[in-house]
Amino acid sequence: MARVDPHSYFDDAQPRSTRWRLKLRVDFERKVLAGEVVLFFDGGASGVVDLDTKGLTIKHASAPFELASEEPILGSRLRLTLPAGTKDVTIAYETSPSAAGLQWLSPEQTEGKKKPFLFSQCQAIHARGVVPCQDSAGARIRYAAEIDVPEGLTAVMSAGPDGDAPGENGRHVFRFNMPQPIPSYLLALAVGELQGRDLSHRSRVWAEPATIEKAAWEFAGVESMIAKAEALFGPYDWDRYDMLVLPPSFPYGGMENPRMTFLTPTLLAGDRSLVDVVAHELAHSWTGNLVTNATAEHFWLNEGFTVWAERRILKALHGDEAAALGWAIGQRELEEALERFSDTPALTCLRTHLTGVDPDDAFSNIPYEKGARFVTALERAAGTKAFDEFVKAYMKRFRFQSITTETFYAFVEEKLPGLPAKVHASAWLDKPGLPAGAPRFVSARLDELNALADGWAAGRRPDPAALRQAPAAELVVFLQRLPRELSAADCAWLDANLKLNERGNYEILAQWLAIAAASGYEPAFPRLRALLSSVGRMKYVRPLYQALGKTPAGRALAREVFASAAPTYHALTRRAAESAMAKYPA
């Protein structure tokens, strides 16, 4: 065979390393990881092996090697030539201080303000900036690791802990072992002043000491979610489900690192209203981590399936009405994404073609929300009972494997003959946009909220007392549906009656601030400045920079905030803000 992934030099005809041993020293002064990786070729191998690297300094390797010059998306190919019978190769190396997969935070960027913090984010193709490896989801690995950190800091990984001990010169060494085979994008590491709190016999939340209490309260219900998910998708295969609450610059809502989900602190609303993100990351334990997309071209298999799974968990826990609100919020996000990608409609297909396209640039809500609707179309056409059996069989058949859309399609056809044709699967997969007849989700409360928002333009105002107390998701549905640009008087009405500037729920706050930003409503600018100076979650940062582009005062604010906050942003967040500002009128 040959290269099978447009984003990797991995070649499936070459020997495959299925196990790593990592030994890394975390150097906060120089902002580098330095040490070695041993790549094991169990059974022995020989010949050429191409690895992915990005920004790595290769100090030494135990086999002959050649490092090619850097390609913009892929990075630098590291070509090893293994002598016959090679069982392992040791590579001594160092990461770059500007590695996109690592963010090094100063103490001021943490809650505690005293100790530095490091976290990784390897999906989609940033593992190669952390470890030289076959960085393709089709090449699964097990790993052991030794992480050497300054005394007083704790290391956690997407793995099981395997002991820790004092090291030399005021250092401490944490050992880990990951016995289940994972794709490289699920490698994860975080180091900081961390405390853990048990939530159940198999779940613990980690956070900085200043946030641990709030985090333990917010996620206390996680065991009931695990139980519901097991009933739906089969046994939980990863032993433990721990979670880590990161500092606010974390660029995503959550990341499904196995055994250690990474979460943004913006979920700590104080009322458990944002735990759908935990349901989502937990669901990835099946859809994504157990059955994995073979490449980013099949990303919908991970995310579309997981959004569907997340809403099944939510429905089992909180009922149909709650799930319908989730679908409605997603519908608006989908429409916005289709609009944002109207110039590149090929990226609105579920099955994408990404040669020459950076997966971070192709990222959108489309694989999530269109994908979840496709899965629902299959579920409705098959009947829920038959489809639930299908899902369990799918998990069993492909567990610990990485598959393509075509493999999925063939498996549906095998288990539920005729089903793909019945739902027009090829239109969902290979045609842009949302197929006519896509599933709709109805609820009485949803109709009421939509009517309230639709009355706004005609001058009708909702009863503030009723809406002020409404559950967070209801308020989000209402705000999402309001016109994007409102008069100053309208903005003032909303803020005064619904107390929007004071909200601790970031979904509500971000909806409100998007309207305020697009409307050039200056009384909300301090709140906007504060959010954009502290929170790095791209879901909020990108739309807010976009909305600020609508008025001269907004653009001035965006440029001012960016100038001061950019050095504290994650590389991905910085890029998202920059690309939004690049579209501002001159």
Ligand code: BES
């Ligand atoms: N795996 C994703 C995050 C991701 C995707 C990181 C692609 C890098 C590249 C994660 O599971 C996710 O989807 N997070 C969402 C949660 C939401 C859909 C509930 C997020 O971050 O907002």
Ligand code: ZN
């Ligand atoms: Zn996801």
